[in-house]
Amino acid sequence: MTPDMTKQVLTTTAETVLARRYYLKDSAGEICETWETLSRRVADAVAIADKDHDDYELIREKFFSMIYHLDFLPNSPCLMNAGTGLGQLSACFVLPIEDSMDGIFTAIRNGALVHKTGGGTGYSFSRLRSKNASVRSTQGVASGPLSFAAVFDAATETIKQGGKRRGANMGVLRVDHPDIMDFITAKADQEKFNNFNFSVGITDAFMQAVEDGEDYDLVEPSSGEVISSLNARQVFETIVDLAWKNGEPGVLFIDAANRDNPTPQLGDFEATNPCGEQWLLPYESCNLGSVNLANFVLDGDVDYDRLQETVRYATLFLDNVIDCNRFPIPEIEEMTLKTRKIGMGIMGLHDLLIQLEIPYGSEEGRNVSAAIMAFIRKTSEEYSIEMAEVSGPFPAYDSAINTYTPRRNAALTSIQPTGTVSMIADCASGCEPYFSIVMVKHVMDGDRLIMVNKLFEKIARREGFYSDELMSKVADSGTVIGHDEIPEKWQDIFCTAQDIAPENHIKMQGRLQKNGVDSSISKTINLPNDASREEVKLSYLTGFKLGCKGLTVYRDGSRENQVLNTKEASEKDQMAVVSAQGPVKRNLPDTLDAKRYKVKDQQQKSVYIIVCFDENEEPMEVFAKFPFDNRVDLKDKSTMWTTTCRLVSLALRFNVPMDEIIKQLDRSSGHMLDLPAQLSKLFKSFMAGTQQGFASPCPECSGVLRFEEGCETCHECGYSKCS
Numbered sequence: 001m002t003p004d005m006t007k008q009v010l011t012t013t014a015e016t017v018l019a020r021r022y023y024l025k026d027s028a029g030e031i032c033e034t035w036e037t038l039s040r041r042v043a044d045a046v047a048i049a050d051k052d053h054d055d056y057e058l059i060r061e062k063f064f065s066m067i068y069h070l071d072f073l074p075n076s077p078c079l080m081n082a083g084t085g086l087g088q089l090s091a092c093f094v095l096p097i098e099d100s101m102d103g104i105f106t107a108i109r110n111g112a113l114v115h116k117t118g119g120g121t122g123y124s125f126s127r128l129r130s131k132n133a134s135v136r137s138t139q140g141v142a143s144g145p146l147s148f149a150a151v152f153d154a155a156t157e158t159i160k161q162g163g164k165r166r167g168a169n170m171g172v173l174r175v176d177h178p179d180i181m182d183f184i185t186a187k188a189d190q191e192k193f194n195n196f197n198f199s200v201g202i203t204d205a206f207m208q209a210v211e212d213g214e215d216y217d218l219v220e221p222s223s224g225e226v227i228s229s230l231n232a233r234q235v236f237e238t239i240v241d242l243a244w245k246n247g248e249p250g251v252l253f254i255d256a257a258n259r260d261n262p263t264p265q266l267g268d269f270e271a272t273n274p275c276g277e278q279w280l281l282p283y284e285s286c287n288l289g290s291v292n293l294a295n296f297v298l299d300g301d302v303d304y305d306r307l308q309e310t311v312r313y314a315t316l317f318l319d320n321v322i323d324c325n326r327f328p329i330p331e332i333e334e335m336t337l338k339t340r341k342i343g344m345g346i347m348g349l350h351d352l353l354i355q356l357e358i359p360y361g362s363e364e365g366r367n368v369s370a371a372i373m374a375f376i377r378k379t380s381e382e383y384s385i386e387m388a389e390v391s392g393p394f395p396a397y398d399s400a401i402n403t404y405t406p407r408r409n410a411a412l413t414s415i416q417p418t419g420t421v422s423m424i425a426d427c428a429s430g431c432e433p434y435f436s437i438v439m440v441k442h443v444m445d446g447d448r449l450i451m452v453n454k455l456f457e458k459i460a461r462r463e464g465f466y467s468d469e470l471m472s473k474v475a476d477s478g479t480v481i482g483h484d485e486i487p488e489k490w491q492d493i494f495c496t497a498q499d500i501a502p503e504n505h506i507k508m509q510g511r512l513q514k515n516g517v518d519s520s521i522s523k524t525i526n527l528p529n530d531a532s533r534e535e536v537k538l539s540y541l542t543g544f545k546l547g548c549k550g551l552t553v554y555r556d557g558s559r560e561n562q563v564l565n566t567k568e569a570s571e572k573d574q575m576a577v578v579s580a581q582g583p584v585k586r587n588l589p590d591t592l593d594a595k596r597y598k599v600k601d602q603q604q605k606s607v608y609i610i611v612c613f614d615e616n617e618e619p620m621e622v623f624a625k626f627p628f629d630n631r632v633d634l635k636d637k638s639t640m641w642t643t644t645c646r647l648v649s650l651a652l653r654f655n656v657p658m659d660e661i662i663k664q665l666d667r668s669s670g671h672m673l674d675l676p677a678q679l680s681k682l683f684k685s686f687m688a689g690t691q692q693g694f695a696s697p698c699p700e701c702s703g704v705l706r707f708e709e710g711c712e713t714c715h716e717c718g719y720s721k722c723s
Contacts, residue, residue: 006069008035008036008068008069010035010424010426013423013426013715014423014424014426015035016716016717016718017420017423017424017717017718018035018038018424019031020717020718021076021080021420021718022076022080022424024038035068038079039064039067039068040064040068041082041084042063042067042078042079042082042083043061043064043067044064044083045083045087045324046063046074046078046082046089046317046320046321046324047059047060047063048324050316050320059313059316062313063313063317066310066313066314069295070292070425071291071292071296071310072289072290072291072310072313072314072317073290073347073421073424073425074089074287074288074317074318074321075089075090075091075287075288075289075421076091076118076420076421077090077091077117078090078091078287079421081117086117086118086326087324087325088117088118088119088325088326088327088328089321089324089325089326090119090285090286090287090321090327090336091118091120091273091286091287091288091416092120092122092278092280092286092287092288093114093119093120093121093122093273093280093284093285093328093332094121094122094123094124094272094273094280094281094282094283094284095114095121095122095123096124096127096270096282096283097124097125097127097128097148098127099128099221099222104128104148104151107123107152108151108152108155110328110329110331110332111123111152111155111156111167111169112155112167113328113329114167114329114332115156115159115167116328117326117328119328120167120168120169120170120273120274120275121167121168121169121170121273122169122170122271122273122278122280123152123169123170123271124172124173124270125145125146125148125149125171125173125177125183126172126173126174126177126201126221126270128142128144128145128148128221129142129144129220129221130142130144130145130177130178130179130220130221130222130227131143131144131145131147131178131182132144133178133220133222142222144179144182145179145183146183149171149186149193149196150192150193152169152195152196153169153192153193153194153196156168156169156195157194157195167195168195168197168274168721169196169197169274170196170197170198170199170271170272170273170274171193171196171197171198171199172198172199172200172201172252172270172271172272173198173200173201174200174201174203174254175200175201175202175203175206175216176206176216176217176218176219177218177219177221178218178219178220178228180218181230181235181238183198183200183249184200184235184238184239184242184249185238185242186198187242187248187249188242188245190246197248197274197275197276197710197711198248198249198250199249199250199251199252199272199276200239200250200251200252201252201254201271202252202253203254203255204256206232207253207544209232210232210233213231213232213233214231214232215229215230215231215232216229216230216232218230236537236540237537239251239540240533240537240540241533243540243553244531244532244533244553244555244558245558247552247553247554247555250276250550250551250552250553250710251540251543251551252276252549252550253543253548253551254270256544256547256548256549257269257520257549257550260518260549261279262402262404262410262411262518263281263339263396263402263410264401265396265398265401265402266339266396267281267282268281272520273286274711275416275417275522275709275710275711276520276522276550276552276710277343277345277414277415277416277519277520277522277550277710278343278414278416278519278520279549280341281335282335283331283332283334283335283336284332284339284341285327285332285335285336286336286342286343286411286414286519287318287321287322287325287342288318288342288343288344288345288414288416289314289318289342289343289345290346290347290416290418290430291307291310291311291344291345291346291347291376292346292348293346293347293349293352293372293427294355294425294428296310296352297355300355300357301356302352302356302368304375307372307376307379308379311344311376311379311380311383312379312383314380315342315379315380315383315384315387315412316383316387318342318343318344318409319340319342319384319409321342322337322340322342338394338395338396339394339396339409339410339411340408340409340410341409341410341411342409342411343411343413343414343416343519344376344377344380344412344413345414345415345416345418345430346373346415346431347418347421347422347425347428347429347430348422348425348427348428349369349372349428349431349432350427350428350432350434351427351428351455352372353365353368353493354455354459354493354494355455356368357489357493359492359495360433360495360500360504360508361495361500361501361504361505361508362504365508366508366511367511369431369511369512370511370512370514370515370516373413373415373516373517374515374516375516376413376516377412377413377516377517378516380412380413381407381412384407384409384412385405385406385407385408387407387408388406388408392408393407393408394408394409394410396410411518411519412518413516413517413518414518414519414520415430415512415517415520415521415522415523416430416522416709417429417430417708417710417713418430418709419708419709419711419713419718419720420718420720423718426454429709429713430521430523430708431508431509431512431523432497432523432524432708432709433495433496433497433500434453434494434496434497435497435706435708436475436478436496437453437456437474437480437494437496438450438451438453438456438471438474438475439451439475439715440475440476450468450471450475452471453494456480456494459490460486460490463490465485465486465490467485470483470486479498480494480495480496481495481499497526497708498526498528498556500526502525502526502527502535502538502539502553503538503542505523505524505525506525506539506542506546506548506551507542507546508523509521509523509525509546509548510542510543510546511546513547513548513549514546514547520549521549521550522552522709522710522711523552523709523710524552524554524707524708524709524710525539525551525553525554526554526556526707527539527553527554527555527556528555529555529556529558531555536553536555539551539553540553554707556707585653585654586614586620586653586654592612592613592620592621593612593613594611594612594613595610595611595613596608596609596610597609597610599678607641607675607678608624608625609622609625609678609679610623610624610625611682619658620649620652621649621652621653622645622648622649622652622679623645624641624642624675640675641675644675644676644679645675645679648661648665648679661683662683665677665679665680666680698714698716698717698719700717700719705721
């Protein structure tokens with residue numbers, strides 16, 4: 001892999017993300033970097049660990065080349081902070097929470113320091129005594145893990161990661177903790193714990209009890225005593241029900257993770273990082289990076305020679321990060337240096353399969369993907385062993401316990417979310433399939449901009465089925481399936497996340513886990529909106545049997561909304577106005593399905609927008625509900641919002657095209673937080689979403705959030721709820 005100075009041209013989206021989140025700015029807030037200078041800054045900062053090496057200049061140039069040409073990209077904190085005064089380059093941390101007030105608030109303090117420098121934190125609340133358990137020191141009773149989780153959540157809310165990203169947490173509670181039912185249902189109210197992903201730590205014993213239909217023991221952590229029991233199937237059904245409703249809690253198969261613990265002599269795994277792919281011991285951290293598989297196809301086959309060299313230098317890069325990192329607290333530095341874990345991942349897997357003309361959801365797709373991941377793991381381990389021969393294995397290596405060949409790094413591979421990083425590289429994120437192939441972006445004047453996947457456009461033009469009309473149809477339908485103009489072969493190859501059967505998502509995760517992933521995988525099992533609870537249950541059971549270490553299931557359209565039924569008696573007998581030459585006004589039925597969206601006005605006061613839908617899931621009526629309607633000083637504002645909603649509802653009932661309504665709303669918008677702007681964002685998200693209705697609007701732009709890799713991400717501005 002000789003350094004290639006061919007100029008790298010980035011997409012407009014990539015430049016937008018870089019300008020918003022990654023490029024350094026001067027004291028006046030002006031951008032003072034380009035992609036080339038950022039790549040050089042990062043490469044130089046990490047190569048400095050090899051400054052005394054004979055090949056220092058070559059290493060420095062190889063690091064630069066693989067970043068600049070998007071063959072390998074490190075995690076966001078490294079791209080943001082390398083070569084700066086902050087210098088904290090890791091993404092993942094797990095912090096212990098001891099069962100004492102001092103231990104709890106020490107963990108809050110440490111978490112704040114991690115978030116401030118750009119990392120995400122995982123916490124296990126399983127050591128905390130249960131609600132109402134006795135506390136000898138005060139002669140009182142404990143308030144339980146959830147009460148303290150709320151304190152962690154509030155602390156996170158006040159801190160932005162490195163001034164650029166809001167803190168993200170994973171909260172874990174073992175399924176045998178006495179407060180497990182409160183934990184499982186804690187996020188049924190989506191207004192709570194917004195800075196946390198919650199996952200239940202599932203044990204093998206619990207899963208056996210589920211299969212057998214038996215009760216299982218709940219153990220008080222402060223005493224180790226069994227204090228009660230629950231029926232395993234009933235608990236499991238509750239987890240399934242809540243996951244069906246809004247995707248949480250997730251599940252972490254904690255015994256499966258500990259079976260693969262490379263350093264059991266140091267303790268057991270209790271928690272993961274926020275997206276679940278990195279199992280870490282208390283105080284461990286891990287820096288991540290991803291190989292862009294989209295760049296490793298040559299003449300219709302995988303370019304294994306170039307991939308091998310890239311993986312070797314990427315392994316060196318990630319190991320160097322450990323030595324040039326600035327850790328938030330001494331305990332993290334000590335533990336990280338003991339195990340020297342790295343997280344080599346992938347992105348662009350779907351791009352690679354498309355170029356090989358293999359459907360993602362096929363057995364062949366899984367075979368090829370597993371073989372590539374195994375190759376990456378083998379290559380990385382071989383180089384880690386070579387490094388250990390020169391510099392010594394990770395210090396915690398114990399030949400009496402660790403039976404594998406001494407290597408420099410205790411763990412080597414994981415598959416992490418690559419949301420904004422894959423946007424920079426213009427490829428599919430992580431090991432996920434594309435969420436959509438053709439998208440609609442609504443620009444300032446209300447026009448529709450059709451954005452076509454580069455591989456789809458290339459192949460469609462080459463095969464002769466490209467047309468603007470077809471691209472618009474694919475964008476509107478959200479799928480390539482069912483369009484007669486597209487040959488069946490290419491419909492299969494360009495199947496997207498929603499079109500791939502859930503069992504094929506799970507099978508892909510299971511194969512990758514088994515064939516080359518040390519830690520775990522951040523992946524979403526996408527289910528259609530009409531998926532049943534039984535399908536969610538089957539997903540969890542299948543994932544467990546396949547050896548997955550964690551699972552996130554998301555039913556399309558289930559998050560950020562609440563299904564309501566509304567009746568409008570005053571409209572009951574209203575007849576449609578029919579004119580031979582005029583528009584037809586739709587009748588309002590007695591009952592309409594509706595979804596409620598919580599937004600903020602200019603003063604950051606909560607306002608609820610309720611959108612009612614007809615039987616075809618088309619919006620038919622809009623309401624704005626103020627929690628403070630009775631306040632005299634806000635009566636005019638409430639009246640104005642109500643009037644606007646009535647006019648929009650009238651336009652909807654007369655079948656005014658949605659894009660025309662959006663255009664008028666945009667022209668009426670005077671502030672990002674006013675009602676026309678909020679309605680415009682909702683309608684744009686509806687048009688850009690799937691056929692199942694509204695997608696969640698991005699809080700930072702007018703884009704829509706897609707749930708993938710265990711988290712909601714905006715593919716327009718790079719916002720991620722978990723990063």
